[in-house]
Amino acid sequence: MIEKQTIGSAFLKWSLRIAITLFALLPMYAAIIIALTPSSDVMNRQLFPRYFEISNFATGFTTIGSGIRNSFFYSGASTILTLIISIPAAYVLARHHFRGKQIVLFGLLFTQMIAGIVLLPSLYTLFYNINAINSVAGVILVLTGVNLALVVWILYGYFQTLPVGIEEAAMLDGCGYLRMLVEIVLPISGPGVAVGAIFVFVNTYNEFVIPLFLLTDQAKYPLTLSLYSMLTDITLRWEIIAAASLIAIIPPTLIFLFFQKYIINGLTTGAVK
């Protein structure tokens, strides 16, 4: 897009860019300052970092280390499970016409409307009645369930953009359906699958409410719950909370920044319709 810019509009653009970006970075900046402050000085206002108490990060890491480990496990497991369930489903939805297809698609949309805390009283009671509170498998199943619609939707859009020719040739060949999916469709679906996987992973890593209701065992806490425990501790250690928060956001932030291109491409090709 070529456009003549006056100095005024260029100035306006740059100030807006900078202002909005500062807004995006302000809380992180505040957290960094506090994370670097020794506990004895944490109550004082600082505009610029005045201290360099790096040991807060070590303490923060020991406090939520196991939380991060658990979160990675839950996220990894739900990502795999979600993909195993979504890929075939999205594929048939994108490629075949059958009775009830509209119902499935609508049902998926509907799940997005009632996600989250609305269901948890019921899920909590359900888990409670079958004595599955604290069940890791149960939590992973729920984490998978709440992400399915999104991923099926992303892949559904993506598969629609793939050329039809190759797979039909494969079908005529008499390949098994699943084999066709694994051998022919998957290799050219990398970007779509990657976007889906990233979303599930990050969503699960960020999930707070589901484990809050369904897990009570501290050893199984994901990092979001570990952090919340710190926020409600008898002695509030703001500097440690800040350091731990900053450590905790590193993995999802890196994933997002690293796969930025994929995500934007994925969004343009189908996720958002």
Next chain:
Amino acid sequence: MKKIPLMFLLLAFVTALAGCSQSATEAPGTTEAPAAGKTHISILRPGDQEKVESFMKPALEQFMQENPDIEVEAVYESWGGWIQKYPTLFDSDTQPDVIFWWDNKQNDASAADKLVRLNDYLSPELIAKIPQTAWDMVSIGDGDIYYVPSTTDVFVIMYNKDVFTAAGLDPEAPPTTWDELLAASKAIDENTDVPAIGVPAKTGTDALQEFITTFVVAKTGQDMVNADNQATFDTPEGLEAMQFISELFQYAEPSATEFTRGDLRPMLRDGQIGMIIESAWAIPTFQEAYGEDLDASPIGFAQMPVAAPGSPKAVWMGTNGWIATREETAEASAKLINYMMSDEVLFQHHVAYGSIPMFEYELEQDFYNYDFWKLMYDEVNTYDLYGMIGKYSTTPAAFYTELEEVWQLLLIDRIDAQTAIDMAVEKIDAINARQQ
């Protein structure tokens, strides 16, 4: 065939999950088949695992050596996680055998039926050693003991002597009556630029309710909610107390609803606030800055002021204590409780948490060799103690949630004392109506 690896992956995954779920649902307390002749019990002291382990581990080792027929397993759990989901464990009968419990949850819907009556199991010496004031407080009638108080955290006034000096007050003469408390607050308010008294009023903590309780009970002489779960403060005395609280609230920190006790302690330490109403939980924050001997620090301590000279001494006290939850293991559980309450073990427990000493033995140890500990110890033994509200209710947490809103409104000056009482009574009635 490429489909085989995929199927295998799926299968492996499902098996892994099933494996997880098995180990996961094996909740604390469910014990494996006990070794021949051994009684297997579990014990839970909620809290930070490292801290709990520090006194629990050596204690249990020693206990098992002395009682080779009992095998004890320690279960660890944060307070936050435990308070939320203990009902699950009780309902499925997988709760630990011995639990560090709340005084106001003896009638809790999920736990009440399980609590073991301990009168016949506890040693008479132990019963005699625990202050009578504490027994009175946790009793739920008829002299039955279901709960053995193990910590006694009474409120005292903690004040910053530098702030007192700056306000023209005598740092060695803290307020002893409500009038003096108001006068001191006023002086701090007028002569310094720090708020006079810290009120921990953030939503979702129990702290504001406890703050209110300590003043109301001093006037009414009874728990805020009685054995029939009715409000007791709907009286002229209750109103007087509420009016006093409302006046005191003028000197609270601005936007007090943002603050928890955890915020107020460092503020007092740094002289950013004049006084707080606190218990032993606050001590570590000050000791970190001023060393163990706070008697020599700028932090002053005073027993809770009385309503008027000669009025009965009364104060809110927080306690946790031991309960046994299974008739089958009652004897072993009670043995363990007796042991956990023995001089040295209790001392170690109190040291780990910096709790107020309960037995004379503890007071003689170096750790408690300071005047401020003695002051709190005396208060436990000489004041009428009132605990958390709702000890006769099946849903005590409901009172806290519902009443907090009323006290916050009083605090931010949206309602007056009489309205606060009316609203609170209405809320309590509504809670009771739900249980009918």
Next chain:
Amino acid sequence: MNKVMRRATLYSLLPLIIVIILIYLIPVLNVIMNAFTGFTGSSAGKFVGLANLAKIQAEIPKTTLTTLIWTIGSVVPAIILGLILALLLQQDFRLKRFFVAMNLVPYSIPLIIVASFWLFVFNQNFGILNGLLLALGIISKPITFLNYSNALTSVIIARIWRATPFAFINFYAALTTIPTDLYEAASVDGATPSQKFWYITLPNLRSVLSTTLIVLTVWTFLVFDIIYGMTGGGPVDATRIISIQIYKELFHMKDLGTASMWSLIAIVILTIITIIYWALFERKGATR
């Protein structure tokens, strides 16, 4: 479709359908059932009609209003900000990648950490915002951002911060799909930048706008973590939205009936909102 294909279709969809039934259908039916069942006192286990609604009735108007203010108040600014940002960053300029990356960062941050981050900004003692405003001379004494009158605005700002990158990335992606020759042709015809925006950019963003709007609305409506972490729903009832009520009824009041009634109310309101959106956007979009 032949028999083999039918079987393949069925098998492919079956796991999805089973999980959806387990995680959504059964719980939703359960919520509806429980909303009309008693769980306390003598009514426990019985059908109680609208008794659960009566118990929470007094709080419904205020909570619903707060929930709507929270939702609209965060979604609309987030969309506008996201759109502005997408337009600003879509052109080529130095440091473009850096700016895009920095503005994406909040998108992947757990909501409970969003809460703690914004406490660092708003805190009365050490919050950086007061420090900033004082240093700039805009205010002379600290503002209490989390008190009764300001708390709702403060949690909304935190939510806007977290929602903006989502709107931004959607618009940003959509902008790259608008063919450049449309703009070139318009330039040849002498169109001004604002004409181009109104007649080319905006119409092409229509579908992404409607999707972003509805997704953000639904997500925001049910957010729990940010408010729970920042204010706990208080002071008093200043930030008590429906999700907080559900939690409170379940864990503090120990009443599954009233908790489910709140859930049902949320479902009903969300359904109405979705229908309104659909009527506004999709129908018009279809006839375009």
